[in-house]
Amino acid sequence: MNTVTKEQIKNELANYVAKIGSQNAASKRLTNVSNATISNILADKWDNIGETMWLSIQKQVTVSLDGWQVVTNVRRVKQLHQLYSDAKDFSEVFCVVAPAGSGKSQPATLFTEHPNVYRVVCKEHFSRKTFLVELLTAMGKDGSGYTIHELMNEVLNSILKAEKPLIILDEVDKLNDQVLYFFISIYNTTEDKCGIVLQATDFFKKRITRGVSANRKGYKEIYSRFGRNFVELPNNTDRDLAEIIKANGVKEEGEIIRITNQSEGDIRRIKRLVKAFLRKEAA
Template sequence: MNTETKQHIKNDLAQFVQKIGSQLGASKRMREVSNGTISNILAGKWDNIADAMWLSIQKQVKNSEWMHNDTSLSKFMDFFYTDIMLYSEVRCVISPSDTGKTHSAKRHVSNNTNAFLISCDECMTKRDFLEAILIAMGESSAGKTTRKMLNSIIDHLLRVETPELIFDEFDKVKDEIFLFLISFYNRTEDKAAIIIQGTPYLKQRIEDGVKKGKKGFVEVFTRINSRFVEPPQNKPAELMEIARLNGVADEEELIRITNDSDGSIRRIKSSTKVYLRRPKKLAA
């Protein structure tokens, strides 16, 4: 990494520290970046700082207009993703929308080379689904049949250390895509972690599928350990801290934004941005 790039990262880091209010506070908001490392970078003492650290800091402070804060759900999910990954388990996570599942998954994947996040949607065909996995893995789907794509995914999972597939918003996919979970499990049992996550509708779909005897749903249910993981929900004080961290200083506004959010981090974000756009004389 050249000196010019490091200087840009230093400048971004300085702005980040200024926004948080202190170097110690900034280090607590970042992952695996000590207060001492921040001090050395800002002081120009770069000799003993590895490129990997520079890159980590760059990712965490660049585009830091919106900042996240640890919540009850994110703390649980940080532990959960790692635990499932290390022990090659298969699980289903259920939590209301906008509670931070996706952000937690992205953070986990960014820190674990062989963890792959696949964002699902209702338009996905079977081929779309497999292509999305291959793209996340850095593999090509060009010229491959559906069967060959499936085999490429399995081969990749069996080749790397502690692989993990995280399927976000899995409640949106078609029934036929559920059946891939059976193939993944059967061919990578005890070798790869698989997590599907979504809103309570995902739980309802699986339970209804089991009751109605839909093809594959009993098998899917048994492979997720015949249970659903429901993380603790975020506390109002944690949501309020997110708004405070992103620039809302007025206590009455913090209370209003938190109360109006109905537990949704997306609504916290939207209300915070509206507050920050107001003329200062109205925002007071």
């Protein structure tokens, strides 16, 4: 492994440590990587660090998007980056809605490279305890063995100790009401001390507005806490889609047009079509 690659891994590791909060916490989160190893890498003391260890660290700390290039100069990604930055720097709370497959999750993954950014990908099966454990895991902490009360206290204490923390709850529309109410609890304790971004499909907007109209428990409180406003992302233009396709290896103008037309603006479908084209070209 050459020095340039090692420098890249060192920088990724430094970002990871900053995100987790300390070298000790990072060593507990990483598999088979000691605090001493982290210290030596960050201090450029590499003589006794083997290539296997370098590769292991690279795999664990590098943000992976499966080789897919996220184009950062398209309107939607730029707006999300600005929104995350505002939420983090000014402890703002936003609710972002956009159709499924429109490209919300990958920019969120990239933004976790910033320190004290904690992203949870929500699932339908999450219980209250599972959700809190996942949030603690994103913070680099082990939540096993705690009661729900203890988990919530650990989450809140960790947030209040962090500098400019940001929580991104991706696919928040998949949470059931009992778990969603935790958003209220977290907000109430960390108001003006933590940014929170909820991300969901446009179904979440319908769910919240219907719940508010029906005076459903907790829904007015949830709606109020993100300012009674849904941030609706702009549609990707054909030019945006073409830039994404080009950045991921398709250069022929005819193929770019074909993939754009067949995608219906869905980034997941673009990804499949691009990969299918590249496999065909390589055959």
